[in-house]
Every structure is written in C-alpha cells, then in structure tokens.
Amino acid sequence: MTDPRTTPLHDRHVALGASFTDFGGWSMPVRYSSELAEHHAVRTAAGLFDISHMALFGVAGPEREAFLAYALAFDPTALKLSRAKYTMILAPDGGIIDDLIVTRNAEDQFLIVANAGNRDAVRTALQERLDGFEAMLIELDDSLIAVQGPRAREILQQTAGLDHDDELALGHTLDTLPYYAAMGMRFGDSAVLISRTGYTGEDGFEISVDGDLAVRLWDALLAAGEPLGLVPAGLASRDTLRLEAGMPLYGHELSRHVIPAQAGLGRVVPLSTKTADFVGRSALESVVATDAPVLVGLVSEGRRAGREGYDVLDGDERVGQITSGALSPTLGHPIAMAFVRPSVSEPGTDLFIDVRGTRIPATVTALPFYRRTK
Structure with a gap:
C-alpha cells in the first residue's frame, strides 16, 4: 500500500x-x-x-471544442472566454464518472477541474474519447x-x-x-x-x-x-x-450508479439544447424508470443527525437512505441529503430517520438548506 x-x-x-x-x-x-x-x-x-489534491487538465488543439462536446455533457461553443461551467463526464450508460468545472481560460484552451478521487477515471475516459479528434489533453500540476x-x-x-x-x-x-x-x-x-x-x-x-x-x-x-x-x-x-449549501459530493450523492436527473442535476445536461452526441446522451434519453430514487433534503429537530447509510422510513417501511448528514453549525438543527422513492419526495412530506435504532422525525425540504443573502 x-x-x-x-x-x-x-x-x-x-x-x-x-x-x-x-x-x-x-x-x-x-x-x-x-x-x-x-x-x-x-x-x-x-x-x-x-x-x-484536485485534478487539473488542460485541453487544446484545433478540435478542442468538438472533442469536449463529445466527451462531456455540455456545449463548449456556448462558453465565452473567461467563463466557467459546472458539468459532468458520463459513462455510456448515463452514470456519472465525475462532476467537473470547465473554464475557457484562453482563446485556444480550456481548463478542467476534476475531483481528486476520480483523477484516474477522468483521465482514462478523456484519453479514450480523444480518438479521432485533433486535440490534446495536458495534465497540469x-x-x-x-x-x-x-x-x-x-x-x-x-x-x-x-x-x-x-x-x-x-x-x-x-x-x-x-x-x-x-x-x-x-x-x-x-x-x-x-x-x-x-x-x-x-x-x-x-x-x-x-x-x-x-x-x-x-x-x-x-x-x-x-x-x-x-x-x-x-x-x-x-x-x-x-x-448546508446542498452541493453534492462524489461518492455520496453522485456515482456511476446515479444519473444526473436523480440528483436534481438534469438541468446541467443540455438534452434539449445541445445537438452533439455526447457520451451517455442516448442512455439518458432512453431512461424511463419513474421509480428511480431521487435526491432530497431532510431536516429534523434535536441534536441527533442522520449520517451516511442510515435508513429513511415512511412509517415502518424503508423508502431511502441518507447520503450525507450533520448537525448544521449555521442552522442549529440536523440536516441530511438522501435518496428516497419519488412517491415521498415532495417538500413537506413527513418521514423518519433510523438513527441507530431510534426513529427520528424528519421532513423533506427543498435544497439548499442555506443560501447566502448577497
């Protein structure tokens, strides 16, 4: 090791x-x-x-835009000089390899910031997708x-x-x-x-x-x-x-087994506005599983917070699982994100969190939990 x-x-x-x-x-x-x-x-x-620890990649070459349009779930031609975009690199089945920030940092270059734990996976996927494009991928230190x-x-x-x-x-x-x-x-x-x-x-x-x-x-x-x-x-x-800001963390809210819409990030993937055939697009367009778990926020009272892996209950029935949870330092009460059945995902729905054998009342709420005032 x-x-x-x-x-x-x-x-x-x-x-x-x-x-x-x-x-x-x-x-x-x-x-x-x-x-x-x-x-x-x-x-x-x-x-x-x-x-x-975050991974940095530069993308250059005459076909850099065409390459990124195919490799990632966003439209690089719409990204103006100096602007950044939150996007994703998807597997062919629509699962999330990583969430990224892409910046057009020069007229002839893009900068990709990927998560530390996904450095190898992102590098491999991008290198495989370079085939046929006159573009270069440069790993930066x-x-x-x-x-x-x-x-x-x-x-x-x-x-x-x-x-x-x-x-x-x-x-x-x-x-x-x-x-x-x-x-x-x-x-x-x-x-x-x-x-x-x-x-x-x-x-x-x-x-x-x-x-x-x-x-x-x-x-x-x-x-x-x-x-x-x-x-x-x-x-x-x-x-x-x-x-508190309702931002997903890879390995918790995002993974190869989650498609963007489940995590409330369908808006990030431009199926209706981007014409390029990016990797994962056909899978997302064919997804019809209406019972797939969706990400929600949960708030509760007291001091005992639901943690990753804790079950979410509707009465005695298990309907989901916590992905991230903590006693919110800013708000002063427990908060959590969880994947639950769509039937119990509406804000205001009353559920329970199984906290080490104790059922803690929790209420579904819209994300984020906290939003800065200016």
Whole structure:
C-alpha cells in the first residue's frame, strides 16, 4: 500500500497544527483547531483551503471544442472566454464518472477541474474519447488554493504581491469578476488564474498557482486575511459547508450508479439544447424508470443527525437512505441529503430517520438548506 500524496503546502499545515486524513489518495488537513470555528469563520469572514489534491487538465488543439462536446455533457461553443461551467463526464450508460468545472481560460484552451478521487477515471475516459479528434489533453500540476467567505475579495485585494495585469485579466477586475468566471493576475513574476467559484455556499475564489509558488501565496493570503478574520480551514468544515449549501459530493450523492436527473442535476445536461452526441446522451434519453430514487433534503429537530447509510422510513417501511448528514453549525438543527422513492419526495412530506435504532422525525425540504443573502 502506497503512502498518500502530499501537496506543496503540507509542511505549512503541519506547522499550523492540522490533523490529517487520507482523501482520494492524498494526505489532507481535516481540521486545524475546531471544525465548528472554521465553519463559522467561512460564513462570517473567510476560510483558507488547500485544494491542491484536485485534478487539473488542460485541453487544446484545433478540435478542442468538438472533442469536449463529445466527451462531456455540455456545449463548449456556448462558453465565452473567461467563463466557467459546472458539468459532468458520463459513462455510456448515463452514470456519472465525475462532476467537473470547465473554464475557457484562453482563446485556444480550456481548463478542467476534476475531483481528486476520480483523477484516474477522468483521465482514462478523456484519453479514450480523444480518438479521432485533433486535440490534446495536458495534465497540469498547479496547486489550488481557495479563499471562501464574505470577505474573500477584500482579502485578495490586500494580498501583497497579487497584482492586476491588463494582459492577463481577460477584461475583468476583482471588483467586476462575475460568479463562475475567471481572470489572470500577477503574483510576483508569475501568472495565476483566479476563478470566482467554490464549494461552500459563500462567495469566494479558487486560485491556480505554480506549485513552486504555493507556499508564498498561502503565506501572503494568510497575512492579509488574518486581521479580517481569515482562518485556515480543513476538509471537515468544507464538508458541512457544502452540505448546508446542498452541493453534492462524489461518492455520496453522485456515482456511476446515479444519473444526473436523480440528483436534481438534469438541468446541467443540455438534452434539449445541445445537438452533439455526447457520451451517455442516448442512455439518458432512453431512461424511463419513474421509480428511480431521487435526491432530497431532510431536516429534523434535536441534536441527533442522520449520517451516511442510515435508513429513511415512511412509517415502518424503508423508502431511502441518507447520503450525507450533520448537525448544521449555521442552522442549529440536523440536516441530511438522501435518496428516497419519488412517491415521498415532495417538500413537506413527513418521514423518519433510523438513527441507530431510534426513529427520528424528519421532513423533506427543498435544497439548499442555506443560501447566502448577497
């Protein structure tokens, strides 16, 4: 068994007192002090995340758009320069290999960000689908650092060495950068790509930087942000933040055995607007299983939260299973996502969660559980 990989920021995490976990084959900080404190910092000020375990792929070549139109479930011709899109790479049977963010980061290039645990699966699928296209797939080794929270933009603006550059900015500034868009900036003598994206339900940015500069940028962000409430944050708080925001996690809400519509993501797959015959399209168009489980939110009272794998009951009948659950730090009551039968999926439906033999009342609710106010 091989040891988990480490990011260029590993020594910084050790110095900050982080506890670590193996995530997707990487040794990643799960928390630094208190995951609750880290969670609340992101909701009220900002959190600093190392997400360098994520997989990055560049796509170039004269037939890059035609390749992506076939390989992924989205229309790359509709993606303007600097814009990003949440999409998926599907198996031929319509199951989800991974959910992705694709950015047109240059006139002649796209950037794909995939989940750490699916790096090999995504690489293999993309390489297989390259056949017949004049396009190139380039695996990148840049580091990714995220600043998430209501003070994220202010922190970036005050970070020493992070400067605007008209030639890199793709027509944006930090003040004008839209959600799901990207711009280049200068950090020292190097270019970095800053995307207004995130996985917390808060405003924020994800920064792609050369691995050799990752430590310098981390230190600069921390120095600028600490007076504003920024704290380093680990995977535990990232998980409760994304759960409150109703964001799916691969291996929990998404898998090879789930099609996008089951997870409430049918809108992501442009069956009615995209003409390209992308991999998985014919399977999705032929799916007629009206009794397939669908993803819902569940809320309950008290302090006992449903966890992954717990059964969902309608009376004494098992009608589903929890995929993610926690006591919400922001809302103060238990929340969960679960796959349940369509017949009990309407918001307001009263169900039960089997929490270690105790039936806890729960009510179906629309996702997300939390939405930022601005």
